Amino acid sequence: MTDQRSAPPVLVLDHATKRFGAVRALEDGSITLYPGEAHALLGENGAGKSTLVKILAGVYGADSGELLIGGEPVTFNGPGASRAAGVSIIYQEPTLFPDLSVAENIFMGRQPLGVGRRIDRAAMNRAATEIFARLGVQLDPSRVARGLSVADQQIVEIAKALSFNAQVLVMDEPTAALTTVEVGRLFEVIRTLRAQGAAVLFITHRIEEAFASCQRVTIMRDGSFVRTAPIEEVTVEDIIRSMVGRDLDALFPKTPAAPGEVVLDVEHLCRDGVFYDISFQVRRGEIVALAGLVGAGRTEVARAVFGIDRRTSGTVRVRGEALPNGKPLAAMNAGVALVPEDRRQQGLVMEMSIDQNVALASLRRLRRFGLIWRSRERELATTWATRLQLRFSRMGNTVSTLSGGNQQKVVLGKWLARNPSLLIIDEPTRGIDVGTKAEVHRLLDSLVVDGLAVLMISSELLEVLGMADRVIVLREGRIAADLTRAEADEDSIMRAATGQSPAAAA
Amino acid sequence: MSVITAPAAAPTERPVSRLESLLRARELGIALAILLVFGLTTLNNHAFARVASIQQLLIGAALIALLGVGETLVIVTRNVDLSVGSIVGLSAYIVGDLFKYHHNMPVVLGFVVAIAVGAAIGAINGFVTTVARVPSLVVTLAMLYIVRGVDGLIVNGKTIDPGSIPKAFTAVGYRTLFGIPWLAIIVAVVVATAGYAMRSFRSSRDLYGIGSNPDAAVLAGIPAGRRVFTAFLISGSLAGLAGALFLALHAQIDVSGGTGYELAVVAAVVVGGVAIFGGSGTVLGAALGAVLLNTINQALVASRISAFWNGAIAGGLLLVAIAFDRWLSLRVARSLQSAEGAHRDL
Amino acid sequence: SSSTTTTTTSPTGSATATSVKKGLTVYFIPKDTQNPYEVIADKGGQRALQELGGKVVVSSGTQDTAAAQIPSIQAAIQAHADAIVIAGNDPSALCPSLNQAATAGIKIVAFDSDISCGSSPVHLFINQANTEQIGTSEVDLLAKAIGSKGEIAILSAAASATNQNAWIGYMKQQLKKYPNMKLVSTVYGNDDPATSLTVLQGLLSAYPNLRGIISPTTVGISTAAQYLDTHKSLLSTLTLTGLGLPSQMKSYVHDGTVKQFELWNPDNLGYLAGYAAAGLASGSASLKADSKFEAGKLGSYTVLAPSATTGPSVVLGPPTVFDISNIDKFNF
Amino acid sequence: MTSDLPTMTPVTHSHSVVENGNGAPWRALLRWESALVVVLIGALVFGSSESPNFLNPTNFFYIGMNMGEVAIMALPLTLVIMTGEIDLSVASMLGLSGAVMGYLFSNGWSIWLAMAAALVVGVLGGAVNGLLVAKVGLPSIAVTIGTLALFRGIAEILLAPRTVTGFPSSLTTIGVVPIPGTQIAYSAAIFLGLAVVAGIVLHATPLGRALVAIGLQPEAAQFSGIRVNRIKIWLFVLSGVVCAFAGILLTLKNASVSYDAGTGLELNVVAIVLFGGVSIFGGRGTVIGVVLAVAIVGALQQALTQMNVQPEVQNIVIGVLLLISVVIPNGGEAIRRIRDRARRHA
Numbered sequence A: 001m002t003d004q005r006s007a008p009p010v011l012v013l014d015h016a017t018k019r020f021g022a023v024r025a026l027e028d029g030s031i032t033l034y035p036g037e038a039h040a041l042l043g044e045n046g047a048g049k050s051t052l053v054k055i056l057a058g059v060y061g062a063d064s065g066e067l068l069i070g071g072e073p074v075t076f077n078g079p080g081a082s083r084a085a086g087v088s089i090i091y092q093e094p095t096l097f098p099d100l101s102v103a104e105n106i107f108m109g110r111q112p113l114g115v116g117r118r119i120d121r122a123a124m125n126r127a128a129t130e131i132f133a134r135l136g137v138q139l140d141p142s143r144v145a146r147g148l149s150v151a152d153q154q155i156v157e158i159a160k161a162l163s164f165n166a167q168v169l170v171m172d173e174p175t176a177a178l179t180t181v182e183v184g185r186l187f188e189v190i191r192t193l194r195a196q197g198a199a200v201l202f203i204t205h206r207i208e209e210a211f212a213s214c215q216r217v218t219i220m221r222d223g224s225f226v227r228t229a230p231i232e233e234v235t236v237e238d239i240i241r242s243m244v245g246r247d248l249d250a251l252f253p254k255t256p257a258a259p260g261e262v263v264l265d266v267e268h269l270c271r272d273g274v275f276y277d278i279s280f281q282v283r284r285g286e287i288v289a290l291a292g293l294v295g296a297g298r299t300e301v302a303r304a305v306f307g308i309d310r311r312t313s314g315t316v317r318v319r320g321e322a323l324p325n326g327k328p329l330a331a332m333n334a335g336v337a338l339v340p341e342d343r344r345q346q347g348l349v350m351e352m353s354i355d356q357n358v359a360l361a362s363l364r365r366l367r368r369f370g371l372i373w374r375s376r377e378r379e380l381a382t383t384w385a386t387r388l389q390l391r392f393s394r395m396g397n398t399v400s401t402l403s404g405g406n407q408q409k410v411v412l413g414k415w416l417a418r419n420p421s422l423l424i425i426d427e428p429t430r431g432i433d434v435g436t437k438a439e440v441h442r443l444l445d446s447l448v449v450d451g452l453a454v455l456m457i458s459s460e461l462l463e464v465l466g467m468a469d470r471v472i473v474l475r476e477g478r479i480a481a482d483l484t485r486a487e488a489d490e491d492s493i494m495r496a497a498t499g500q501s502p503a504a505a506a
Numbered sequence B: 001m002s003v004i005t006a007p008a009a010a011p012t013e014r015p016v017s018r019l020e021s022l023l024r025a026r027e028l029g030i031a032l033a034i035l036l037v038f039g040l041t042t043l044n045n046h047a048f049a050r051v052a053s054i055q056q057l058l059i060g061a062a063l064i065a066l067l068g069v070g071e072t073l074v075i076v077t078r079n080v081d082l083s084v085g086s087i088v089g090l091s092a093y094i095v096g097d098l099f100k101y102h103h104n105m106p107v108v109l110g111f112v113v114a115i116a117v118g119a120a121i122g123a124i125n126g127f128v129t130t131v132a133r134v135p136s137l138v139v140t141l142a143m144l145y146i147v148r149g150v151d152g153l154i155v156n157g158k159t160i161d162p163g164s165i166p167k168a169f170t171a172v173g174y175r176t177l178f179g180i181p182w183l184a185i186i187v188a189v190v191v192a193t194a195g196y197a198m199r200s201f202r203s204s205r206d207l208y209g210i211g212s213n214p215d216a217a218v219l220a221g222i223p224a225g226r227r228v229f230t231a232f233l234i235s236g237s238l239a240g241l242a243g244a245l246f247l248a249l250h251a252q253i254d255v256s257g258g259t260g261y262e263l264a265v266v267a268a269v270v271v272g273g274v275a276i277f278g279g280s281g282t283v284l285g286a287a288l289g290a291v292l293l294n295t296i297n298q299a300l301v302a303s304r305i306s307a308f309w310n311g312a313i314a315g316g317l318l319l320v321a322i323a324f325d326r327w328l329s330l331r332v333a334r335s336l337q338s339a340e341g342a343h344r345d346l
Numbered sequence C: 001s002s003s004t005t006t007t008t009t010s011p012t013g014s015a016t017a018t019s020v021k022k023g024l025t026v027y028f029i030p031k032d033t034q035n036p037y038e039v040i041a042d043k044g045g046q047r048a049l050q051e052l053g054g055k056v057v058v059s060s061g062t063q064d065t066a067a068a069q070i071p072s073i074q075a076a077i078q079a080h081a082d083a084i085v086i087a088g089n090d091p092s093a094l095c096p097s098l099n100q101a102a103t104a105g106i107k108i109v110a111f112d113s114d115i116s117c118g119s120s121p122v123h124l125f126i127n128q129a130n131t132e133q134i135g136t137s138e139v140d141l142l143a144k145a146i147g148s149k150g151e152i153a154i155l156s157a158a159a160s161a162t163n164q165n166a167w168i169g170y171m172k173q174q175l176k177k178y179p180n181m182k183l184v185s186t187v188y189g190n191d192d193p194a195t196s197l198t199v200l201q202g203l204l205s206a207y208p209n210l211r212g213i214i215s216p217t218t219v220g221i222s223t224a225a226q227y228l229d230t231h232k233s234l235l236s237t238l239t240l241t242g243l244g245l246p247s248q249m250k251s252y253v254h255d256g257t258v259k260q261f262e263l264w265n266p267d268n269l270g271y272l273a274g275y276a277a278a279g280l281a282s283g284s285a286s287l288k289a290d291s292k293f294e295a296g297k298l299g300s301y302t303v304l305a306p307s308a309t310t311g312p313s314v315v316l317g318p319p320t321v322f323d324i325s326n327i328d329k330f331n332f
Numbered sequence D: 001m002t003s004d005l006p007t008m009t010p011v012t013h014s015h016s017v018v019e020n021g022n023g024a025p026w027r028a029l030l031r032w033e034s035a036l037v038v039v040l041i042g043a044l045v046f047g048s049s050e051s052p053n054f055l056n057p058t059n060f061f062y063i064g065m066n067m068g069e070v071a072i073m074a075l076p077l078t079l080v081i082m083t084g085e086i087d088l089s090v091a092s093m094l095g096l097s098g099a100v101m102g103y104l105f106s107n108g109w110s111i112w113l114a115m116a117a118a119l120v121v122g123v124l125g126g127a128v129n130g131l132l133v134a135k136v137g138l139p140s141i142a143v144t145i146g147t148l149a150l151f152r153g154i155a156e157i158l159l160a161p162r163t164v165t166g167f168p169s170s171l172t173t174i175g176v177v178p179i180p181g182t183q184i185a186y187s188a189a190i191f192l193g194l195a196v197v198a199g200i201v202l203h204a205t206p207l208g209r210a211l212v213a214i215g216l217q218p219e220a221a222q223f224s225g226i227r228v229n230r231i232k233i234w235l236f237v238l239s240g241v242v243c244a245f246a247g248i249l250l251t252l253k254n255a256s257v258s259y260d261a262g263t264g265l266e267l268n269v270v271a272i273v274l275f276g277g278v279s280i281f282g283g284r285g286t287v288i289g290v291v292l293a294v295a296i297v298g299a300l301q302q303a304l305t306q307m308n309v310q311p312e313v314q315n316i317v318i319g320v321l322l323l324i325s326v327v328i329p330n331g332g333e334a335i336r337r338i339r340d341r342a343r344r345h346a
């Protein structure tokens, strides 16, 4: 470690290991955090970042290795102990109580007390409002958490972590679902915390965020520590090379499209209160992106096309055939596949094995004499695991044991195994590392070249600009613009999405 | 930055109106349903509104309401306690047996023994559920069989007769204070205390957290095992208390005491708006659910409907009550969402 | 196990006790093992077999359903019992299993609640009291107490209880003799105190002018008595009677809540059933009408000819009416 | 990650996928079903050592005859519980079916038509449950507590206080005699046949996999094109019709029917399914486990009755078995957890 700091480190994790059965999740987890620094932890999906975090959190006990806090060796026997030692965690998966109020979610177990040790709700709501003000967001502290958008859930998680005033704050991908403005505010908060002497460990797959907010960076690969360096001493390319172990090619490998016949034809699609009069087409061999602000209704359009939600009016045709309303199975049989936004809830059955998840949408095809044969199921899953370079230990393990990026690959495999003619893919690379992201993009590109039609929903502008042949911008449930690849740029999309320029809406 | 930016608008929260929050309280719907059943029956038969009838409504609902309090605590944590009925039977018999052979035993001791019996069984439920981490439905169903079996071995075909039980004890079952039955007052005190505690104390809020998201509860450092154990302990203790009150009310006890109460209690709790999968619901709602079901039962007899129709009508009304509650909560949820939507569209 | 003992017939025509075989095994199958009334009856049966040098096995389920009794019948068959004494939870559902028992040579006796199996298996019913007599006497008791006029109601056990329904049938017949008494409702408490209380309260709400309640079941009458005892104001207008256990009703009779009610001695009922079963198994008693057999301390009994509703039967005797004058003399 | 790009061209070299052989075969021995086999053997050994008649073939006929209806009802309930729902109305549906059959038969309908009508009632009753659960979105435990009362109530209206008898003896004998030349009860044979079908459907067809997916994560199942609601509706209909069929069998076996046939059996049926290792939360369980549970409970009850063990003790035995059935599979896990904690403290 090259750092020469006067203050001693506040937290040191040294050569921690963690196994789950035969899975070596963490081989050599090492990190040193100094007071007043923001420290980025980078690595591919499955590199062991979240496992390291959970060891810091006391959720897992390390099999070996040492943890020092303030120079003293400690062992946590639960999340409470870690928190008592001054470590506050934002987990990768939201950990909210859907039935409780937002404020109570933040202060669970530490609610401000009034007379007679009873909870002082007014004080609690005030405190929550104060934290939200620091984050610059508006959220009613007394509403229940159920029904909060993913972004708002993440905000509550951040607010919760901040409320501890901890000396170490660990954030596992807090920005995955946030907008730029919210990310910016979060960085400001991190700056304030640093000024107060706290250490922040920040995990992200957006490398530029590390440069924007952190002083040092630690890189992990395959469960092991690779290097720690001051941020000024590394470049994006260095980092990627350390993470992936090689150089990456061009980020958006877009092959010029040769659109063929119309595959998806949506006319005057409407779902009352959500979106209105949506008409567009997707052709064979092209990627059409749905862009817009969070809450613009993109996901809802996709759900209605696939038949998860019922549409109020309008028609959806796939290769000329009209799809019945509200019947996902009919859409699937017509050749539509949907990779949903929330892979843990919608994309995967978390407690089912990897192979069964891959096969779940193809069971009818696997049938012989009406029965499913395990060998055919295995074969299908193995084929796709290989093609998507899935990292796993055993096909029979539940998908919940996979890292986020690998889970996303299982969802992709599950749908590609059906050999669809139209792939609807919602937030294809949310929470996915740069290496895998490039792979997903390359995969999409090659699929499109082979004649697939893709409808992509993404909140990442670069992804939209890099991958899409056409961009349809939604605003408040209506189409605000339909741009060709040539017309689409950051400016034109933003104008349409926010309705700033009447010209853009034309 | 690569992420699409939202305009920095500062939407203002729409204040929730009083009416809305009142409507959101599911207890109101149940209270309305009780009044409806009561009103309609009274139109049919004016005697239903007499003081004596109302006293009977309260007494008839008291035990199930009391059990509903404990059951709510347990269900809120995403568990269930099916052993309550058997606890009522066992604790009532044990206390009755004690009185039979020690007629001068202090009345208070009767209650203490009953509660202790219930607490012991509740502790076993809680221990097995939390330490072995097994579904409480299975544990308490097994306990139901075991406790009923033990009860049967103890009772062995005997009956504790009214003459064996001190008048001072049975008085609890029928005395009134300003026209309100003691039984109803005792239960009301328990409901009020539990209701207040469930809103106001950290440890009871933990129960909601555990039921709402068990994994998150662990991550939040909530001692989930201890809390769930306590919920079962309280449920068992209240069932023991209910056993003592059962004995006071009926002044006799044989092996059948409390048979079938488990489903009646779950029905009352569910009608009372407690989510069967945990996380939400109030003890007041559960108590009102018990009152509603008992009002329906007595209204049927009072309306001079043939006894053979009771079961079907009670079952049908139970379904209607659940569906109505669902409809109401959907409506409220929708109004909540449209309010939300309005602010998002700004 | 067919009888090899030749029966010596006494001058009165009845078989003597000495003609009963020793070492008989009789299965007593009550409605359930916890029914207080039948627990007493089973003890009577045990005493009878003790006197006769045989033994009684009591076997049943914890719920009063036919399904819970069938395994006990099967156990009796497997154990090569000599006779079964059964209180049927269902008049017909037990017939197929009892038929198998009869085929295996086991004699069948029913008590408390009869079974009705058509022609097979043939069995002897020990009737606690003449069914008609119970129905009519209950109505007469109440009529006397309320001056033969006013609204009355019945608080019964389960709607499917055979014996209850038979008595209620005769009550309705007898009520025709009292034109000013009106049966306004029959409610069912399922022999559960809580349910009995609920329907009783509903009854009182529905019929504020109710003058009398007949509860021909021990749980029903004691629940109603406890309610009246604690709501004494009702006593001025309302009279309760029915069938109850003296031990349960003692305190209510003493404090005036209940004036009169009826029952027979369940211990004697079981005792008689035990003797009848042993007699049938030994061949010293038969199902023939007017045949006689000895029942120890109870003396000699005559088998009644089958009627339209019952097969061959024996009647224990008239029910005892309990009131303040005699209630302390009984200990069951 | 290697640099070769994934393409649409099929890749045959599946060896790059790491499959490490951690699936030690002895793990299979730990499965709950294996434990059940051991318990079953234990029950048989116990029975035959305590009662000389136990291994008598007639006894196996008796076991089949006594368990038949409960066992048959356990099969559709297994499938329902697999999806994370529950049907507590099974015993009431059995009673209603018998009541309908008896009512129509006593009103002069032919026995075959009466039985067909009973099955139709089963379909309708199941559809009521299914629609309320899947379409209206009510929790199944609440709905089926409601229909438990409703179905029994309708049976009461139809039949109480009568008992219908006089069914043709050609049909009623099948309830009480074994299949000619064997000692297998008809209802046991029907149960085994249905169990084979249920086992194949659950464990080896797309539908069965769909049930598992629904039980584990309904939303993900819906996104995979599984028609969650439709499947649930049909499962409840199946449960209704199979329970109605069991009601017909029971009526024939008893050669009579009254409105309260089978009252309270629902908890027995649930207990057997859970004892068979089916998770109350859905998604986990096997038909073999349920079949074994039926065999164990049947054999134990028969043995204990023959030994003239009090029925109360039998209840206790069933309760304890049920407890063990959930504690043992979790016991190893619990011990590991406690050890882990102790180690971390050290």
Ligand SMILES: Nc1ncnc2c1ncn2[C@@H]1O[C@H](COP(=O)(O)OP(=O)(O)OP(=O)(O)O)[C@@H](O)[C@H]1O
Pocket: A020, A023, A024, A025, A026, A043, A044, A045, A046, A047, A048, A049, A050, A051, A052, A092, A391, A400, A401, A402, A403, A404, A405, A406, A431, A433
């Ligand atoms: N409970 C578990 N059981 C088995 N394996 C696990 C478990 N948790 C994690 N793993 C495995 O450990 C490895 C590291 O996972 P971890 O979640 O730490 O990765 P990560 O770096 O956070 O990835 P991502 O960026 O996708 O979140 C992965 O291969 C994962 O499959």
Ligand SMILES: Nc1ncnc2c1ncn2[C@@H]1O[C@H](COP(=O)(O)OP(=O)(O)OP(=O)(O)O)[C@@H](O)[C@H]1O
Pocket: A147, A148, A149, A150, A292, A293, A294, A295, A296, A297, A298, A299, A300, A341, A459, B337, B340, B341, B344
């Ligand atoms: N009024 C609302 N109340 C609660 N949640 C909402 C509301 N509107 C939208 N959401 C939630 O916010 C999330 C995003 O909304 P939506 O799917 O409509 O937009 P989107 O354009 O697909 O956004 P994104 O995919 O970026 O989240 C969804 O999960 C949705 O459930």
Ligand SMILES: [Mg+2]
Pocket: A049, A050, A051, A092, A172, A403, A404
């Ligand atoms: Mg992670």
Ligand SMILES: [Mg+2]
Pocket: A298, A299, A300, A341, A426
């Ligand atoms: Mg979206």
